Amino acid sequence: MGATGNAVTAAVNRFGLGAKPGDLAGAHDPRAWLETQLARGPDGAQFLAGLPTSIDYLRDEIQLFAIRREFKQGGRGRRDFLTGKMPGPPGDTKAAAAALKQALQPYRQEQRKDLLAEFSARIRIATGTATPFVERLVRFWSNHFAVSVDKFSARLFAAPMEREAIRPHVTGRFADMLLAVETHPAMLLYLDNVRSVGPDSRLGRRIAARLARDGDAGKGKAGGLNENLGREAMELHTVGVNGGYTQADVTEFSRALTGWSVAAKREFANGRQPDSAFVFRANAHEPGARRVLGKTFAEGGFEQGKAILDFLAHRPATARHLSLQLAQHFVSDDPPPALVDRMAKSYLDHDTDLAAVYRTLIESPEAWGSEARKFKTPQDFVTSALRAAQIDLQGRPQPVLGLLTTLGQPVFDPRSPAGFSDNSANWVDPDGLWKRVQAAEALSAHVASGGGEPLAFAQDILGPLLDEDTAQAIRRAESKRQAYATLFASPTFQWRV
């Protein structure tokens, strides 16, 4: 085995995001250090202030489509961004394409700037936060409710979902977080619920009538039930794949979720500004009672789906699924079942209160045992290096974003609603290790040239994890920069122990 830690390094590395100078000393009472953070909740407001809201982003998208539609002469005017498809430019003349491009240019630039600002804020919080345990939890839940920006329509919303739906509930009730996420535009767009129409809803009947009249000519074909969100909300977000649900449960739940949509053209018409990015569209909602996991939910519009979500949040299968994932994230790839059981009980006993589950976790001896260790994901690795050296990106996150992409964990881009893997087996491989050595070289170049004496720095960051061989290698480095590279590339630095 590699390095062996103690409770202080475990708190800072395994529960937190890695030490910044002084952290190890501050965490001399590890449990109290973690408890205090839970009481404080997430910080970082100063970095998030001024970022656009999801409503702002929706308005931008709608304006973008309006511009495209103006350039499109006739036909296919029904399309909007809810169908996930941009109308193309008119004709194929170069002049038309160039004019459209020019008209869109300011919006494109603005969106690029917004995305960089979002990512930049996220990285700066991780680098500087005084509540790294809470910040790790934010990222854990963000990945649990993964929205992948490789889906075009969702690309703007993954970062605001973390701010708007995850952060406010990270130490609150899971049931509240679940509702916030499933009503967030990011999830509704990513998992296609905005396109899901109840077949017997007013809209569904109208579409059916139009199809019957016009024939199946491929026009205006939007309509029909889409089970994407219903399935993933059960399989990934709540009860888990072995949670005892059937295809009938998925279909019923999906019917209940029809009508859950986002503010669109009409809500923004005439300069109006909606209060909520979420919109319940009663005309797309499938009427009738629904039966999910043996329980019947009366018709009630939005309240029906909300009640099912709350029911799912309180299932024992959900308690086990979430507790197992948390234990796998914070303790080991294969955590002790007794620990998971205790956390699940705490979850159910406290009305899905997450802080209670976290407390059970950190009060359990299994969380501090010598078997407890996790291999850093690329995001963990990069974040811990940025924290250690207090590297300030000065609002230019591109090099770090590129690094994360090359290391295999591009920000908000797991390419799957299941999120990035939390298992070492997916991250320990020769290619990944080699790139970490390269990344260590690159990161060491960013360490402030006035940085301290490397060995003292390594002691401050690794504490008792710094073994004699690693210390020796750092001592013998030919330059300060190479000493930092040695630290970041060392096997000890690759673990959360």
Next chain:
Amino acid sequence: MLTRRQFLGTAAVGTATLLVWPKLTFAATGADTRFLFVLLRGGLDGLESVPPYGDPGYQAIRGALALSPSAAKPAHKLDSVFALHPSFNYAAQLYAQGQFMPVVAAAPPYWGRSHFQAQNCVENGTSKPDGSQTGWLNRCIASMPGVDGLACAAVMPLTMRGSAKVETWSPPLPTEVNPILLQRLQPLYAADTRLASPFARAVAQQNDSPVPESGIGMLASSKPGKKKQGGLPVMMGAAGTFMGKSDGPRVAFVEDEGWDTHANEAAIVTSKIAELDAGLKSFQQAMGGMWGRTILIVATEFGRTAHVNGTGGTDHGTGGSMFLAGGALHGGRVAGQWPGIGSGELYQNRDVHATTDFRSVFKGVLASHLGVSESLLASRVFPGSDGVAPIDGLVRSARAAA
């Protein structure tokens, strides 16, 4: 100062017993075949890549996008109906040698025209976009004891996710590693029981220089911050360098993006097919003698509309083209049933109908080339595919290369 190559050349003596791809012991069985799957994300237009110039409806429906062996920029004539896109120069040579074969009018079982869902289907190997959280190629590897896989991608693609051991590879960062640093790290990693072996393999991989020279050159010349590193020539060349070794991975995956040609299709397809063509060439060259035991499949999530849209492009469709190549392939012919593109022949009056289910091609290659049993193919690799029979006769002749 020593260069990295020189340093590693000497350092490797100490790690010479550590094979890059250990635990592969198939050589004696005579089943030492190789399989590469290339996924083109975005939807390659089948009527552009394999123009059915002999179909009476073709010229009219394609208009300015129509291709033909008798045009100024001639397509490569395959038979009286089909040709290959003019950019397929190398593929046309392989075709003449019986080592390349298009499959026309093919599609995954999902016909819903969403990139996201269609790609999921192509990758998870079921008939549903959410039919599985693991990939068919991973399940294929899991069905072949002792075999490892390689995904040439920075993020593990769905095709390769699952319980079987799969390594990823992507072009290295342009950052040089100080050889002295590496020297100092080696004993540190040797003492970490979990990381010792993968680190030694990482060093050995660098020593083996899996990146073709052209790849290194391309990376070195690419501007920093430039979005795309690699591309098909580099990625397929790298796959070939790994797979061409006698102890290399037997199953690998390469992916590419940028095939979604809603506008200005002629120019985009011309340059993208040239990339694919160069990728075929670099892969074959990197495979060396192993080419004779190799089959690769190139697929895309759907074909495109038969009609040209208002922007010189085509929209999401259904039936498209698929390509097989390799020294072990019984190629030099066009496979698949052509449904025609005349009036009344199109699917929903817009797309080429799909007459071949991707899975029948995948199953045909996996059964006859990799030796995966049909019962495993139907139950584990492609669950729910009992009704989809593997295509026979894809392999040149049984074990001809052995």
